[in-house]
Amino acid sequence: MPTPNEVVTKMMKHDQFSQWLGIEVLEIKEGYSKIQMKVREEMVNGFGIAHGGIAFSLADSAFAFACNNRNNLSVALDTSINFTKAVNVGDTLLAEAKEIHNGRSTGLYLISIFNQNNEQVAHFKGNCFRTGKTHL
Numbered sequence: 001m002p003t004p005n006e007v008v009t010k011m012m013k014h015d016q017f018s019q020w021l022g023i024e025v026l027e028i029k030e031g032y033s034k035i036q037m038k039v040r041e042e043m044v045n046g047f048g049i050a051h052g053g054i055a056f057s058l059a060d061s062a063f064a065f066a067c068n069n070r071n072n073l074s075v076a077l078d079t080s081i082n083f084t085k086a087v088n089v090g091d092t093l094l095a096e097a098k099e100i101h102n103g104r105s106t107g108l109y110l111i112s113i114f115n116q117n118n119e120q121v122a123h124f125k126g127n128c129f130r131t132g133k134t135h136l
Helices: 004-014 016-021 052-068
Strands: 024-029 032-038 074-083 092-102 106-114 120-130
Touching: 004 016, 004 024, 004 052, 016 052, 032 052, 052 074, 052 092, 052 106, 052 120, 092 120
Parallel strands: none
Antiparallel strands: 024 032, 032 092, 074 120, 092 106, 106 120
């Protein structure tokens, strides 16, 4: 049985979007992930703040790493996000995904996103479907 770290390492190797975001994996445990990235200039919207899709994408990657790291290929069924603070160029964002429910066919995860000042900038909730297929 592969370890959670081995599963996420394989996922990251093939995840071009997470690589483009500049995601760094900080910690992986069963049903849990902690990742971070730095917001770059090309990630801002017309208001000069980070596009909402940037925080969403970071949270979505944390969600994917947490719900897949038991080597059971899982896909998103439903996700939502609430933004609580603006994100700016140069900010370092940290996303922490925690498992709330680990069912046979579904899982529920809450992801908190913080900036470098430990201010929460968004809350993300993800519900996944477990396919029964494996990564490794």
